[in-house]
Amino acid sequence: AQSVSQHNHHVILSEAASLELGCNYSYGGTVNLFWYVQYPGQHLQLLLKYFSGDPLVKGIKGFEAEFIKSKFSFNLRKPSVQWSDTAEYFCAVNGEGRRALTFGSGTRLQVQP
Amino acid sequence: DAGVIQSPRHEVTEMGQEVTLRCKPISGHDYLFWYRQTMMRGLELLIYFNNNVPIDDSGMPEDRFSAKMPNASFSTLKIQPSEPRDSAVYFCASRPTGVNTGELFFGEGSRLTVL
DSSP: OOOOEEOOOEEEEEEOOEEOOOEEEEOOSSEEEEEOOOOOTSSSSEEEESSSOOSSEEGGGOOOOEEEEGEEEEEEEEEOOOOOGGGEEEEEEEEOOOOSEOOOOOOEEEEEE | OOOOOOOOOOEEETOOEEEEEEEEEOOTEEEEEEEETTTTTEEEEEEEEETTTEEEEETOOSEEEEEEEEETTTEEEEEEEGGGGGGGGEEEEEOOSSSOOOOOOOOOEEEEEEE
């Protein structure tokens, strides 16, 4: 079985602060990893994804994530957050040969102006 | 492309009533997924289809829930009878086959409130 753990449930930051959201997964084989964002009242949108190659992945809006295989981690980072980044962030995993994504419980980010 | 289309966007019903949620996947996508989002349990996979055939329904909570996909462009999720604990946002998502990156494309969700 595959599972995802997001350690931070609610994060509050001021604008321009740096962000790092933790994500650890559990799966014994090759994985594809994703971060999705859900702005208030909207559907989930893909922020970035990793499936092979460079473990440092760059996504939209200045976000990046690093896949560390030895730590089963895929943490999301942004050097300087904006008020518009206020949203819920979900990490997800898709093990090799599996078709459905398993999502973490989500991290609610609140950026104060 | 119009994206994944779900209806209704909002539904308020009374306990015991039948609820039907609808989804139109992106044209050409042959995988369709139903997820449920609640505060307590986050995003849970309920069921998914491949080429209109249910592949994994192990996430369906109980017999009150059923899902169908009569053709490639339409799926329904039915709850009968509904209960207050079914209140949640139900998301439909689709993806194509052949490009095995696993990315899902989500609809805007159907917010269900059962009184």
